[in-house]
Amino acid sequence: MLSVKDLNVSYGAIHAIHDVSLDVNDGEIVSLIGANGAGKTTILHTITGLKKAQSGSVTYNDNDLLKTEPSKIITLGMAHVPEGRHIFPGMTVEENLEMGAYIRKDDLSSSMKEVYERFPRLKERRRQLAGTLSGGEQQMLAVGRALMSKPSILLMDEPSMGLSPLLVKEIFSIIKEVHKQGITVLLVEQNAKMALSISDRAYVLETGHISMSGAADELLNDEQVKKAYLGL
Amino acid sequence: MQLALFIQSVINGLNQGAIYALIALGYTMVYGIIRMINFAHGDFIMVGAYTLFYTIPLMISAGMPAWLAVIVAIAVCVIVGVTVEVVAYRPVRGQGSMTALITALAMSLFLENLAMVLFGANPKSVPAIFTLPTVNFLGATLQTKYLLTFGIGAVIMILLQLFVKKTKLGKAMRAVPQDKEASTLMGIHVNKIITTTFAIGSGLAAVAALMYCSTYPRCTTDMGSMMGLKAFIAAVLGGIGSIPGAMLGGLVVGLIEIFVKVYIAPGWYEAITYGLLIIVLLVKPSGILGKNVGEKV
Ligand SMILES: Nc1ncnc2c1ncn2[C@@H]1O[C@H](COP(=O)(O)OP(=O)(O)OP(=O)(O)O)[C@@H](O)[C@H]1O
Numbered sequence: 377m378l379s380v381k382d383l384n385v386s387y388g389a390i391h392a393i394h395d396v397s398l399d400v401n402d403g404e405i406v407s408l409i410g411a412n413g414a415g416k417t418t419i420l421h422t423i424t425g426l427k428k429a430q431s432g433s434v435t436y437n438d439n440d441l442l443k444t445e446p447s448k449i450i451t452l453g454m455a456h457v458p459e460g461r462h463i464f465p466g467m468t469v470e471e472n473l474e475m476g477a478y479i480r481k482d483d484l485s486s487s488m489k490e491v492y493e494r495f496p497r498l499k500e501r502r503r504q505l506a507g508t509l510s511g512g513e514q515q516m517l518a519v520g521r522a523l524m525s526k527p528s529i530l531l532m533d534e535p536s537m538g539l540s541p542l543l544v545k546e547i548f549s550i551i552k553e554v555h556k557q558g559i560t561v562l563l564v565e566q567n568a569k570m571a572l573s574i575s576d577r578a579y580v581l582e583t584g585h586i587s588m589s590g591a592a593d594e595l596l597n598d599e600q601v602k603k604a605y606l607g608l
Numbered sequence: 609m610q611l612a613l614f615i616q617s618v619i620n621g622l623n624q625g626a627i628y629a630l631i632a633l634g635y636t637m638v639y640g641i642i643r644m645i646n647f648a649h650g651d652f653i654m655v656g657a658y659t660l661f662y663t664i665p666l667m668i669s670a671g672m673p674a675w676l677a678v679i680v681a682i683a684v685c686v687i688v689g690v691t692v693e694v695v696a697y698r699p700v701r702g703q704g705s706m707t708a709l710i711t712a713l714a715m716s717l718f719l720e721n722l723a724m725v726l727f728g729a730n731p732k733s734v735p736a737i738f739t740l741p742t743v744n745f746l747g748a749t750l751q752t753k754y755l756l757t758f759g760i761g762a763v764i765m766i767l768l769q770l771f772v773k774k775t776k777l778g779k780a781m782r783a784v785p786q787d788k789e790a791s792t793l794m795g796i797h798v799n800k801i802i803t804t805t806f807a808i809g810s811g812l813a814a815v816a817a818l819m820y821c822s823t824y825p826r827c828t829t830d831m832g833s834m835m836g837l838k839a840f841i842a843a844v845l846g847g848i849g850s851i852p853g854a855m856l857g858g859l860v861v862g863l864i865e866i867f868v869k870v871y872i873a874p875g876w877y878e879a880i881t882y883g884l885l886i887i888v889l890l891v892k893p894s895g896i897l898g899k900n901v902g903e904k905v
């Protein structure tokens with residue numbers, strides 16, 4: 377279980393996250409929704425050690441993540457698909473996938489095969505430099521790369537950003553599939569409708585505070601959420 | 609006679625070029641990973657050369673081949689390189705390229721002055737490292753030790769290229785400069801990779817010192833900055849950040865130096881090297897084999 381308690385994070389004088397608490401239980405899909413600049417990315421970055429917290433606690437299965445060396449966090453079974461993909465542009469698709477499995481010492485061929493089965497486009501382009509892939513393909517690669525570490529929890533930051541409606545659908549169906557295989561998911565999305573429709577629970581973040589939380593289907597029917605995030 | 613001189617110049621040029629290439633690799637690998645010109649890199653060669661000066665007699669008196677001293681030189685250079693990185697460069701990382709540049713210049717001056725204090729200002733003659741015969745080839749008298757040093761350089765460069773392309777550590781060394789955050793998320797300890805890069809670059813400087821001293825058996829406290837400058841030009845010419853670029857640039861600079869000295873006039877080679885550098889940078893600002901990566905923050 378991932379547990380964030382009373383988290384505060386600042387960028388210099390900008391206090392970006394105020395007393396945020398949230399939990400993700402094993403086996404859940406939990407989404408974190410909110411407008412631009414609400415602090416969603418900051419929360420994910422703090423969980424995986426890319427950003428230092430000011431106060432509060434972040435634990436995953438009893439490991440104190442705030443005290444864990446950032447490069448060790450993936451060894452606890454946590455993979456992060458960062459906002460904007462962050463693939464390695466000068467490496468081939470296959471090398472990117474290998475980097476995803478950097479911490480593994482066992483044979484990668486079966487995981488590689490699974491990723492290629494899930495993303496046939498990546499297989500066709502496996503010798504191509506990742507920087508030459510289209511945006512959608514890069515997103516697939518970012519997800520595939522994260523799966524290569526055999527994570528137990530996947531943090532995804534706006535995986536649908538910049539994708540065509542068809543690809544958005546595809547990425548959400550991939551998230552569902554991945555979840556069915558037993559991977560817990562913490563999903564950050566602006567596409568609140570899609571996110572809520574596949575989630576168990578959700579948190580709504582407003583300028584660094586959690587303003588609402590609850591079961592995803594309840595939030596989907598909440599008047600305030602409908603107005604603010606679903607454009608209804 | 610004409611042909612003999614030409615062949616001799618090619619061999620000398622390749623020998624010289626291999627030395628520059630090994631040094632250029634140190635500049636280029638460090639630049640590739642942290643976008644910083646390590647001005648103290650040239651001085652690592654000086655450290656290697658003085659280590660050879662002191663350890664070769666020990667090797668000989670112990671009845672071992674003189675070149676084994678290079679193992680001690682590699683160890684000393686790696687220790688110096690890693691210490692410079694951890695003690696001087698890491699604390700100022702992320703504080704702007706000007707700060708890094710000044711720190712590197714200061715490290716270079718520090719090492720040179722420290723050497724002056726420790727070893728004195730007089731040049732030292734390094735004992736012969738390889739005692740190999742000369743051979744006659746098409747009328748040219750060739751030093752087999754030049755062929756040997758070129759061979760050593762070539763093998764090291766091929767191994768390095770394989771290391772970076774094929775091994776996990778090598779791939780991590782390529783991943784870090786492309787995206788430090790993503791590298792961390794993959795489980796790569798970025799600072800360890802940077803330190804490893806310095807260790808490799810410094811070790812190569814020790815090998816370059818061995819090759820240099822077997823050609824010019826002399827060490828001075830300022831040899832590093834002179835060698836370093838030419839190797840740096842080689843790295844920029846080949847495309848800084850590119851490993852094959854450093855190798856090519858080194859060979860080009862070495863060949864130009866020898867050919868201009870032999871066929872034009874000894875004093876001209878620097879002007880011609882700089883001229884070529886300017887032309888290449890005008891035509892292709894990223895260098896011959898450089899990729900236009902753009903500064904990433
Ligand atoms: N590196 C930074 N330096 C200073 N302020 C930052 C930095 N990164 C984020 N912020 C600020 O912190 C706040 C939260 O940003 P964050 O990126 O976490 O938002 P977000 O919810 O992910 O937004 P988006 O949906 O646009 O990705 C914003 O006000 C932002 O301006």
Ligand SMILES: [Mg+2]
Nearest residue numbers: 416417418459
């Ligand atoms: Mg964001």
